[in-house]
Amino acid sequence: MSTLTVNDVQKIAELAKLQLPANKLQALTDRLENILTLVKKMDATDTSNVQPLAHPFNATQPLRQDEVSEINQRDLFQQNAPQVEAGLYIVPKFVESE
Numbered sequence: 001m002s003t004l005t006v007n008d009v010q011k012i013a014e015l016a017k018l019q020l021p022a023n024k025l026q027a028l029t030d031r032l033e034n035i036l037t038l039v040k041k042m043d044a045t046d047t048s049n050v051q052p053l054a055h056p057f058n059a060t061q062p063l064r065q066d067e068v069s070e071i072n073q074r075d076l077f078q079q080n081a082p083q084v085e086a087g088l089y090i091v092p093k094f095v096e097s098e
Contacts, residue, residue, distance in 0.1 A: 004033045 009029045013020045020028065074087060083090035 004029055004036060 006025050006029050009020070009025055009032065078084045078087070078089070081089050
């Protein structure tokens with residue numbers, strides 16, 4: 001019994017602003033359904049006795065000193081910018097509205 005339909009995939013694609021070829025929708029739906037089934041199986045796994053970990057090895061990350069290694073060249077770099085104000089790059093507003 002499938003929980004994901006072709007209409008669901010079309011709606012998700014529309015919301016994500018994706019164009020999917022009609023002849024591939026069923027195959028994509030089946031593949032996504034397989035992924036959801038796998039996630040459901042993984043969700044059913046008992047992990048109550050598993051300790052969380054950040055790394056599979058007992059190792060610490062070697063850190064370097066936080067020291068300035070280059071001089072500030074902002075003015076030089078901003079000479080190439082089309083528009084700068086008070087040390088900031090001015091960019092055109094880009095927001096789509098429907």
